[in-house]
Amino acid sequence: METTTNTKHLINGLEESVRENLLGSVLRNGNLQLLKDGNIVVKKDFKNSILAKNKVALISGGGSGHEPFGVGAIGEGMLTAVVAGNIFAAPSARNILKAIRVLGSKDKDSAGVLLILNNYTGDRLNFGLAQERALLEGYKVGSVIFGEDSAFHEIKSSAGRRGLAGVVLLIKIAGALADQFKGFDYIKAEIEKVAQNIRTISVSLTACNIPGVGLSFILPNDELEVGLGIHGEAGIERIKMRSAMEAVELMLNFIERDAPWNRSEMNDVKIALLINNLGGLSTFEINIITKEAISQLQAKGFCIERVYCGAFITSFNMCGVSITVCRVDEHILHLLDAPCASEIWQNCISLPKKPNSNETAIFQSDSTLEIKSDCEIIDSLPFARSEFLTAVETACVKIMEAESYLNDLDSEAGDSDCGSTLSNGAKAILNCIRKGALQPSFLQLAHIVEEVMGGTSGAIYSLLFTGASSVVSNVIANRLEVKNKVHFWYQAVDKGMDLISKYSLAQVGDRTMLDSLNALRTQLVLNENSTDYSTLARKIAEAVDEAANSTINMKARAGRASYVNQERLTKADPGAKSIAIWVKAIASLFLEQ
Structure with a gap:
């Protein structure tokens, strides 16, 4: 029997939906601004908090449909800006270059702009093109391309591993380092090192319902999709429906087989655990999955130092979940605990959530004139x-x-x-x-x-x-x-x-x-x-x-x-x-x- 997932969306129109989504995000958050001539959202005070203090600016982005990720990761101790593409499509190199021009400087002593992106072909192509053009124009810019999908540890592909929810941890760590006035090369090297110790796997009860397209694949009600990406694509295998305990056991087996540590080190492995709701699971279900992940990891001998749970990177209303495990030490824990304030990561809750006025929600930058x-x-x-x-x-x-x-x-x-x-x-x-x-x-x-x-x-x-x-x-x-x-x-x-x-x-x-x-x-x-x-x-x-x-x-x-x-x-x-x-x-x- 086929799934009966809802295929309707409450939007005004497909063509304007991405822009209206971004505008809604900045209208309810007085700490953000949307560029007038591009789907680029920035931290409103970036000139004072980033440029004037010569901190490394952090830019990420990708296709829309993963909210709250993207705009939700902008804030103190997190991203400086996000470039949004169309639904599940990478942003254009032109818009990425605009963001670099807004946040970057051609001054030889500039702290620079670091691009952090998940490993998907479109993102790699467009961010790469923008980076090359920015370098030619004299900007200091570099990138970290992240992939941690454990579904492909035995599958060879020139495209490499997909990037999933683990990128949120990288962004948090990079933001903390930037707030400590660490240099461009240091931050890049540190998060590339951390990236090697992150693994993620996902499962889903349903396909993704994409506006203008419908269900991304057909999944019978008695089956579970294993090893999905975040763009509605099918996974690497399909199995019969099972309990939360059995599903988590399967997911952790994927991570364990792919883990960058030896089994003999188990009792010494400290980890941070991130449970990511792909959009459609209830909090009730997520809590049960979290309970299973914690108890099973502890039974395996892992020392769980931190647990983060919520909707970080979604695929619209996909009823699925991903589990991310990151090996940590005291240095990484200090960075994860550093004060920050963004929608998806709120260690600091004192930031006033004042609404934006129509006059201050949109801004224009001369840097984007082409x-x-x-x-x-x-x-x-x-x-x-x-x-x-x-x-x-x-x-x-x-x-x-x-x-x-x-x-x-x-x-x-x-x-x-x-x-x-x-x-x-x-x-x-x-x-x-x-x-x-x-x-x-x-x-x-x-x-x-x-x-x-x-x-x-x-x-x-x-x-x-x-x-x-x-x-x-x-x-x-x-x-x-x-x-x-x-x-x-x-x-x-x-x-x-x-x-x-x-x-x-x-x-x-x-x-x-x-x-x-x-x-x-x-x-x-x-x-x-x-x-x-x-x-x-x-x-x-x-x-x-x-x-x-x-x-x-x-x-x-x-x-x-x-x-x-x-x-x-x-x-x-x-x-x-x-x-x-x-x-x-x-x-x-x-x-x-």
């Missing part, structure tokens, strides 16, 4: 300009038509929004074309998809287009004549793929969009000197379609699919299929000639 790129000068295509726009328009139409199909493919391993995300980008590009505002420019396409699509898909497509843009800009800057058009397009695809691999860590053969792109690249190489574009187009269409279909039988080694039980992956990778769809659409234009 220099507009002149795409026409930088990388406007020097040939086939009208054909370029026609090809882009055709590709966008086909992607929009495939929205439901791609969402269905994404339901196996993601949050069922691949088609919707790509369709949003396609709509924005089409709107630009129909207004006559789109140049034959890959750089302009990169800006559009990064801003509109967001998340992993936005970052990856932005990297693809940015790579192609660098090839075009090189031609323009050096006044080169493009004699071999096929070789030119090979270089554009090749450079884009290189950038995707650099920041996503994915390779050809990992069951991603790179597999379809590689088929395109291969045909361009094999037919480099061809001028029979119709025959070449047919070969390309057949090759990308075959490559996309071949992902059905591939083992996922990158992206969210690599975290899912491989037996559940029975369909083609949605990223690879999306490439095949728009490449075939463009190829059809040449077949018609």
Whole structure:
């Protein structure tokens, strides 16, 4: 029998829901402010409490839907700012860079800005891009990418462990160190060391109910999902429903097998325990789980020094729980006990909770003003300009038509929004074309998809287009004549793929969009000197379609699919299929000639 989880949401509209969520958070908390031109929330007094005192500023963020995490972690002794993405989608590099500009300084003696993020591909890509751009602009900035998911201790993936609720402990420790005026390098090194001693595992009674999507997967009422992430993706295994005692025993066995300490050390291992409600469990149930976790850990010989219990990082209304164990010593305990004040961690309760006025809830910063790129000068295509726009328009139409199909493919391993995300980008590009505002420019396409699509898909497509843009800009800057058009397009695809691999860590053969792109690249190489574009187009269409279909039988080694039980992956990778769809659409234009 299938689950009967509620699939309704009390919101005004999907498109404005993220911004309204942030605005509600700052309107009820006079200690916070929301940036006028970005989904960035900051500690209101950051100029006096952070910049003037030259403390290291701490920034985190990620997709929305994990509340109270994000904004709830801003406060004294915690984060300085949070950058929010769309629902379960990473924030754009552009908005992350805005936050760095607001909190950072180009002064050589600046304390710097430290980015703390959970290890998800989209976050890694977008925070990485923002960090690179900020470094080029002269800011002192670095990052700590955190992953502690014990579900994957025996599973090899280029993506690494997922980050879960344990990041809250890292943020608390980093905030305490920043309040002690510790330096940038010291804080980074300390929390990276602590991160090695944190492990988390999760279970859930239900799927996640995602606004605009619905249930992220179907879970029968008599089954329990084990080893989930926090974005609605399914776990690594599914078992029959069992008692709280048995469920906790299973979870602790995962942590024990993955623990960074020897079993012989058990009686000497001091730990902090964090019980995280994923959103839908009652306090009644959480208390029983906490009782079980404490009694079972003590029976195993652990010395439990601290217990933290509550909703720290949720997945909307998912009826699930995660258990985090962190090995501690007196130094770490001192940092965990240090005074702080934020919604999810309130050691200090004297901070007045005054509401914000409409006048003070929003702020504008000159630091976020951007220099507009002149795409026409930088990388406007020097040939086939009208054909370029026609090809882009055709590709966008086909992607929009495939929205439901791609969402269905994404339901196996993601949050069922691949088609919707790509369709949003396609709509924005089409709107630009129909207004006559789109140049034959890959750089302009990169800006559009990064801003509109967001998340992993936005970052990856932005990297693809940015790579192609660098090839075009090189031609323009050096006044080169493009004699071999096929070789030119090979270089554009090749450079884009290189950038995707650099920041996503994915390779050809990992069951991603790179597999379809590689088929395109291969045909361009094999037919480099061809001028029979119709025959070449047919070969390309057949090759990308075959490559996309071949992902059905591939083992996922990158992206969210690599975290899912491989037996559940029975369909083609949605990223690879999306490439095949728009490449075939463009190829059809040449077949018609």
